[in-house]
Amino acid sequence: MSFRQISSARNHQKMRFHDGLPEGWNRDRFRQLCVSYAQIRGASAQCIRSFEIIIDMISPSAFRDPSQEPFCYARQETLIAGRGVTDRTIHNHERELEAIGLIERRLGANGARCKRKGLGLFLTPALNLISEMLDAEAQYIAEKDKHDGLRGDRSRLYRYVKHSLAVLVALPCPAEDVDEMMVEFRSWPRADKLKYLSLDDLRAHVQAAHDLWKRIEGHVAKGGEISGEPEACFGCHIQDQIEEEILSCNADGDETMSSAEAEEPDCSGSGPDGPAHCLESNHPTDMVPHKSQKLPRVNNCILYDLASPELRMHIDIAGGGVQNSSPTLYAIETGTWSRLSEIGANVSAWHAAIERLTILGAILAGVITDARLSDPRVPPVVNPGGYLRGMVKADERGELNLISSFMGLLARRAREDEDGLR
Structure with a gap:
């Protein structure tokens, strides 16, 4: 031998x-x-x-x-x-x-x-092979979490890009490359196909989607139809200032806005064939708050100012990693969900809040939920996801008052600023 x-x-x-x-x-x-x-x-x-x-x-x-x-x-x-x-x-x-x-x-x-x-x-x-199998399992779970997060980013970008394209098409002088951007948008894979993409391919697609949104946003800002701030093209729920008397957003749909009235682009075939409640359905998320809930008029700067330092960090990361006191609505929404996920809230609770309270209501509820973790005057929230679901249930019963919670948080931040605690 x-x-x-x-x-x-x-x-x-x-x-x-x-x-x-x-x-x-x-x-x-x-x-x-x-x-x-x-x-x-x-x-x-x-x-x-x-x-x-x-x-x-x-x-x-x-x-x-x-x-x-x-x-x-x-x-x-x-x-x-x-x-x-x-x-x-x-x-x-x-x-x-x-x-x-x-x-x-x-x-x-x-x-x-x-x-x-x-x-x-x-x-x-x-x-x-136990040690190798444990390593493979841990790596798979980490990659799956990243994959789920990227699909969530694509879902939000889909809504914003579709709405921004509608605004861009309605401008008196649309950009010359609007058709090219429309074709690129229609070429996006459907939501139900994203789970089959590799992590690298999905990451590249989300980056391309974000770049497209920034291009459209830049054209809209030059069109003279809005104030020039990117978030203003997403409807009336993000206002330029808080008024002396806190008012609700247009609950009955009487107040109109030129960009919001724009006819949506023909995107047939570009959306998923999923259920009606899918975040990427062929109809963009309703930007008008639910009739049963009144929301304060705030702008992006105030939302950022009300956020905790941890939430601000997530918003900055979603906005490109640079500190910005006036972030986009996309960065605020993405950062709020990232923070809620970090403190233990389930994604189903976040989706339920968006469906019931609309995007702005869900963001406010998320900011309030996060703020309750560090409020010295009340017992801390033990289950943030349960607290968020509780706000949704309270709205269904007609007992939720986000304006009062918003004013309370506004007063708390003012006290903290006076005491030098922030």
Whole structure:
């Protein structure tokens, strides 16, 4: 036997030993990790089900005792167990599981399995792969969180770009490249296709979408139809100043605005075919507050001034990483949700707030929720997501008064400024 054969035999023999499960683990926790790893590696649902059957046929004690190897000696007919698959399918599943490192096939002639002879499907490789599987799982979760966040950014950009295009088309002298920007907007993938994009491709798409929005915003600001501040093109709910008497936004739709009346561009085919409540439906999010709730008239500067230092940081990050006392509405909305997510609010609570209170109402509710975490006069909010949902429920009952909460927060910030606490 050559030195290479001896070395290979020793390495192969070493892999037949394991240290058992980590402290506090059991077979079910190990199975859960293996299933998660198999999904990450792209194994099919049928293949994963075959693996679960294999691991359930092994005694739990075999996974804890390093002196023995856990293995399944059941025949393929047993693994089929009325599942409606063929022997060939089970054979392919075993090959796939071996290829991703979860099992080792030590079989006799014609695939024979025998407990006495120690022939079957061994899970020793999976036990020696625990640290790698944990790293892969952590990386997958981190990438999934980033992917979800980017899809949320695209959803918000979709609304803003669509509305900005409507304003741009209605200007007396639209930009020469408006058709080009319209074509680029229509080429965006649908919302239900975004989850199939890689993280890098999705990041590049969101950056391109943000660049398109900034281009449109720049053209609109030059059109003379608005004050020149980017956020003013998004309707009447972000005002240039707080009036002496706090008024609600136009709840009944009587007050009009030239940019808001603009006819929407024909974007047929560019939106997703999702449900009506989808954030990227073919109708932009209603910019007029719900009739049951009155909202204060504020501008972006005041919203930024009311924000906590932590919330301001998220708004600055969403706005490009530069501190800006007059951020765009997109930066405020994105930063508010990022902060709520950081303190434990669920995305479903945020979507419910937007659906019930509109974007401005949800932003105000988010700013108020975040401010309650550091209010010395009242007990801190233990569950920010529950507090936000509570505001939505109160509005459904007609008991929510965002104007009063806004005025209270305004007075609190004034006191803090006087005392030098901010």
